[in-house]
Amino acid sequence: MKLTLKVWRQKNNQTLGRLETYVLEEVSEDSSFLEMLDILNEQLIADGQTPVAFDHDCREGICGMCSLTINGIPHGPDGGTTVCQLHMRRFNDGDTITIEPWRARPFPIIKDLVTDRSSFDHIMQAGGFISVRTGSAIDANEIPVPKPVADYAMDAAACIGCGACVAACKNASAMLFTSAKVAQLNSLPQGKPEKDRRVLAMVNAMDEAGFGSCTNYGECSAVCPKEIPLDMIAKLNRDYIVAQTKSIFTKVG
Amino acid sequence: MKLDSKIPAGPLSEKWSNHKFKMKLVNPSNRRKYHVIVVGSGLAGGAAAASLGEMGYKVSCFCYQDSPRRAHSIAAQGGINAAKNYQNDGDSVHRLFYDTVKGGDYRAREANVYRLAEVSSAIIDQCVAQGVPFAREYGGLLANRSFGGAQVARTFYARGQTGQQLLLGAYSALSRQIGLGQVKMYNRHEMLDVVKVDGHAKGIIARNLVTGQIERHAGDCVVIATGGYGNVFFLSTNAQGCNVTAAYRSYKRGAAFANPCFTQIHPTCIPVHGDQQSKLTLMSESLRNDGRIWVPNDTETAKKLRTGSMNPNDVPEDARDYFLERKYPSFGNLAPRDISSRAAKEACDAGLGVASTGLGVYLDFRDAIKRDGEQTIKERYGNLFDMYQCITGDNPYQVPMMIYPAVHYTMGGVWVDYNLETTIPGLFAAGEANFSDHGANRLGASALMQGLADGYFVLPYTIGNYLGEQGIAAAGKVTTDAPEFDAVEKDVRDRTERLLAIKGKTSARTFHKRLGDLIWEYCGMARSKEGLEKAIAEIQALREEFWRDVRVPGEADELNPELERAGRVADFLEFGELMCRDALMRDESCGGHFRVEHQTEDGEAKRDDINFSFVGVWEFKGENVEPALHREALDFEVAKPSVRSYK
Numbered sequence: 001m002k003l004t005l006k007v008w009r010q011k012n013n014q015t016l017g018r019l020e021t022y023v024l025e026e027v028s029e030d031s032s033f034l035e036m037l038d039i040l041n042e043q044l045i046a047d048g049q050t051p052v053a054f055d056h057d058c059r060e061g062i063c064g065m066c067s068l069t070i071n072g073i074p075h076g077p078d079g080g081t082t083v084c085q086l087h088m089r090r091f092n093d094g095d096t097i098t099i100e101p102w103r104a105r106p107f108p109i110i111k112d113l114v115t116d117r118s119s120f121d122h123i124m125q126a127g128g129f130i131s132v133r134t135g136s137a138i139d140a141n142e143i144p145v146p147k148p149v150a151d152y153a154m155d156a157a158a159c160i161g162c163g164a165c166v167a168a169c170k171n172a173s174a175m176l177f178t179s180a181k182v183a184q185l186n187s188l189p190q191g192k193p194e195k196d197r198r199v200l201a202m203v204n205a206m207d208e209a210g211f212g213s214c215t216n217y218g219e220c221s222a223v224c225p226k227e228i229p230l231d232m233i234a235k236l237n238r239d240y241i242v243a244q245t246k247s248i249f250t251k252v253g
Numbered sequence: 254m255k256l257d258s259k260i261p262a263g264p265l266s267e268k269w270s271n272h273k274f275k276m277k278l279v280n281p282s283n284r285r286k287y288h289v290i291v292v293g294s295g296l297a298g299g300a301a302a303a304s305l306g307e308m309g310y311k312v313s314c315f316c317y318q319d320s321p322r323r324a325h326s327i328a329a330q331g332g333i334n335a336a337k338n339y340q341n342d343g344d345s346v347h348r349l350f351y352d353t354v355k356g357g358d359y360r361a362r363e364a365n366v367y368r369l370a371e372v373s374s375a376i377i378d379q380c381v382a383q384g385v386p387f388a389r390e391y392g393g394l395l396a397n398r399s400f401g402g403a404q405v406a407r408t409f410y411a412r413g414q415t416g417q418q419l420l421l422g423a424y425s426a427l428s429r430q431i432g433l434g435q436v437k438m439y440n441r442h443e444m445l446d447v448v449k450v451d452g453h454a455k456g457i458i459a460r461n462l463v464t465g466q467i468e469r470h471a472g473d474c475v476v477i478a479t480g481g482y483g484n485v486f487f488l489s490t491n492a493q494g495c496n497v498t499a500a501y502r503s504y505k506r507g508a509a510f511a512n513p514c515f516t517q518i519h520p521t522c523i524p525v526h527g528d529q530q531s532k533l534t535l536m537s538e539s540l541r542n543d544g545r546i547w548v549p550n551d552t553e554t555a556k557k558l559r560t561g562s563m564n565p566n567d568v569p570e571d572a573r574d575y576f577l578e579r580k581y582p583s584f585g586n587l588a589p590r591d592i593s594s595r596a597a598k599e600a601c602d603a604g605l606g607v608a609s610t611g612l613g614v615y616l617d618f619r620d621a622i623k624r625d626g627e628q629t630i631k632e633r634y635g636n637l638f639d640m641y642q643c644i645t646g647d648n649p650y651q652v653p654m655m656i657y658p659a660v661h662y663t664m665g666g667v668w669v670d671y672n673l674e675t676t677i678p679g680l681f682a683a684g685e686a687n688f689s690d691h692g693a694n695r696l697g698a699s700a701l702m703q704g705l706a707d708g709y710f711v712l713p714y715t716i717g718n719y720l721g722e723q724g725i726a727a728a729g730k731v732t733t734d735a736p737e738f739d740a741v742e743k744d745v746r747d748r749t750e751r752l753l754a755i756k757g758k759t760s761a762r763t764f765h766k767r768l769g770d771l772i773w774e775y776c777g778m779a780r781s782k783e784g785l786e787k788a789i790a791e792i793q794a795l796r797e798e799f800w801r802d803v804r805v806p807g808e809a810d811e812l813n814p815e816l817e818r819a820g821r822v823a824d825f826l827e828f829g830e831l832m833c834r835d836a837l838m839r840d841e842s843c844g845g846h847f848r849v850e851h852q853t854e855d856g857e858a859k860r861d862d863i864n865f866s867f868v869g870v871w872e873f874k875g876e877n878v879e880p881a882l883h884r885e886a887l888d889f890e891v892a893k894p895s896v897r898s899y900k
């Protein structure tokens with residue numbers, strides 16, 4: 001297939017960027033979207049130009065590294081998939097495709113299509129864990145976990161931390177990301193002791209990193225490659241209110 | 254070079270406890286004076302960094318991705334083994350140990366494997382406590398499945414995302430330590446060399462991948478947990494950035510490299526679609542529980558299937574060859590990975606392959622769907638079927654899947670002793686980066702186990718022992734002003750400049766692909782003396798061409814993925830030769846290493862215990878000089894070598 005690409009090029013975060021147009025001639029339908037970009041880069045290298053920088057690693061939809069906005073939609077047109085899982089047979093011969101980075105203030109652009117998502121790590125560092133010392137755990141079967149609870153925790157834990165939710169949100173809110181981790185850990189018996197502390201710390205870190213608030217657009221869940229549902233956010237809000245109320249009366253340690 | 258495996262004395266089952274008792278300890282209040290550098294944030298590195306940080310050591314942890322959560326451990330699907338015997342099916346530490354030694358075709362070190370089996374239970378406890386959502390039964394207890402040909406159900410899993418969940422568990426523990434200031438995380442950093450002072454590893458040179466700055470980091474010891482080298486094949490199930498660089502540069506500084514030719518080819522991957530392909534995708538082995546593997550009986554039918562002029566569903570029963578069921582009646586479609594992969598290759602070599610390239614065999618669910626209903630199959634494998642359809646465009650509920658073997662895991666790695674210390678004192682290697690536990694073939698669900706065993710339960714002790722032996726007076730002594738850092742940094746800079754200065758015509762990717770083709774052809778599923786000798790010569794020529802003609806665009810002082818790639822490919826071009834040399838030296842067939850000269854009449858691997866019951870350990874002797882081979886003899890006191898038959 002023949003394609004026209006409009007790709008965001010930006011040398012670094014000090015300079016302004018713009019869309020550049022490139023034409024690609026022979027792209028196989030069986031190629032993945034990122035393989036198509038490989039072809040573009042090989043062509044650019046051969047022409048003595050600078051190849052396009054983009055993030056990617058596993059190329060199988062699990063590491064959360066790939067992060068492209070395709071024709072205005074984070075991860076492109078298909079629901080429940082990452083860019084690296086998108087295949088060219090989804091497009092037509094002669095199409096024009098616009099490729100941009102994640103656009104959100106808390107994710108500054110590093111170069112071309114590469115952004116800095118370390119603010120997600122900061123939210124996790126604030127409370128996205130259960131405090132357990134290596135080697136001090138009790139036998140794994142000592143605390144039974146009802147299957148529906150375990151399944152719910154797994155649904156939440158499927159998040160790959162790619163940041164599409166933030167990129168899709170007009171407010172650049174990180175609520176879906178944060179709520180998924182809170183929902184996983186707060187619903188499991190092991191996570192209960194730190195439940196209140198966790199939700200307060202993570203929401204606080206989210207605000208500090210400059211993420212916006214949630215006004216229920218729902219775009220986050222629509223683009224989420226792992227289809228994390230919006231009710232995770234509702235759970236986070238509930239846990240947050242409980243924790244905050246408690247903290248007024250007692251100091252949550 | 255003298256190899257001392259430091260295997261503790263005493264009966265197998267007491268070695269680790271005795272050894273732990275004899276180890277030096279570091280007083281808790283002294284731990285903060287020591288600085289440990291951990292390169293890698295996968296299961297091995299992430300678990301080690303988190304545990305060491307929590308114990309009170311100052312830790313710096315490095316990864317090349319933008320977050321430690323993205324290490325390639327994330328991609329593991331199937332599960333993790335542990336000798337819990339929760340299913341009451343007769344499992345035990347001893348059985349897991351025995352299966353692993355046998356599965357490794359008697360080329361692994363007994364003592365290490367035993368320890369692995371011994372700590373396996375604690376891993377599951379640790380992960381569950383962290384909130385890893387393993388699959389559960391309705392009673393609330395943990396569920397298990399049998400995996401990769403094991404006859405007991407000892408595999409724990411979290412849907413098809415076990416690696417992701419285990420890694421996120423380690424990442425959460427690591428994040429906690431980062432938040433507490435115990436661990437300093439260096440994302441988007443690539444280790445390019447190790448620095449030795451007085452013979453001991455005391456630091457690394459790393460490149461900040463965002464700014465391009467070359468940085469020095471000094472510490473009291475260094476851990477490399479940088480994963481496997483499967484990308485030497487260009488196409489593999491590894492992530493794009495997986496590399497041999499950290500391990501190989503350590504090798505060039507004096508860390509011996511063990512069994513580089515032991516690589517695992519996984520039977521159930523999606524076949525190559527064509528020239529533009531950049532990676533291969535694994536389909537979980539669990540599919541072999543219900544899918545039946547076959548090719549047509551005759552080449553004429555195969556031809557029709559390849560061109561699409563015949564539908565596989567129309568091939569009558571008596572024109573199909575369910576070759577695994579035929580050759581290995583007791584294991585059938587569940588025969589171990591090396592054996593299943595080779596059988597698929599043989600079928601394709603005989604012209605019976607399907608897929609447009611002729612490199613594919615069917616994995617057919619027709620009978621399972623007929624027997625159990627589509628709904629049941631969907632419940633078991635729904636996400637895998639979706640993934641297959643997403644990649645290939647075919648619906649596996651209606652037409653059989655096509656699969657072909659692909660490189661998946663590397664058993665070889667940096668040589669380590671029982672303490673996971675390399676031949677450079679103070680340099681440790683963990684996870685897939687070391688060679689220690691899987692011999693010539695790894696069993697399913699045991700790499701995750703090994704990575705976490707190394708990181709949570711071995712290194713925290715053995716590193717303490719090393720630091721304790723060095724004494725508190727040595728803590729923090731070496732700083733980045735040491736002249737040794739000047740020299741190594743200069744080497745790193747020179748190399749980068751050299752790469753950028755060539756300004757040739759051919760991209761690093763093209764070289765990588767050509768190297769991968771050579772390795773796949775001559776050092777893949779079947780190897781011969783003639784082929785390996787040819788490969789060595791061709792790799793040398795390719796390497797020479799690379800240094801003459803590679804084109805690396807951009808600058809050194811910016812985010813430059815092409816420069817990163819060129820550096821990694823340059824190392825693969827040297828490492829690939831080492832791999833072929835090892836394969837040439839190992840004049841026997843064992844596990845994933847199949848030398849065509851050594852097979853039985855019906856094509857099975859023929860091991861040679863008299864001459865090759867050793868670890869092949871290579872010592873670097875200089876650029877373009879033949880490396881020296883050392884042999885670490887393997888003694889089997891408990892698991893006596895037998896013929897590994899799966900008939």
Ligand SMILES: Cc1cc2nc3c(=O)[nH]c(=O)nc-3n(C[C@H](O)[C@H](O)[C@H](O)COP(=O)(O)OP(=O)(O)OC[C@H]3O[C@@H](n4cnc5c(N)ncnc54)[C@H](O)[C@@H]3O)c2cc1C
Nearest residue numbers: 293294295296297317326331332444480684685698700701
């Ligand atoms: C698709 C797939 C499926 C698998 N399924 C299973 C399974 O079901 N069960 C099982 O037991 N095993 C499985 N395996 C194997 C297993 O996942 C790996 O062997 C294991 O996770 C490796 O862990 P690790 O910590 O050693 O390395 P990795 O997780 O690969 O981590 C390597 C780390 O090192 C860093 N790094 C690498 N090079 C450098 C450098 N030069 N400088 C700085 N940092 C560097 C990376 O950033 C990363 O953080 C699977 C493997 C694959 C590829």
Ligand code: FES
Nearest residue numbers: 057059064066084
């Ligand atoms: S590259 Fe890993 S999710 Fe896309």
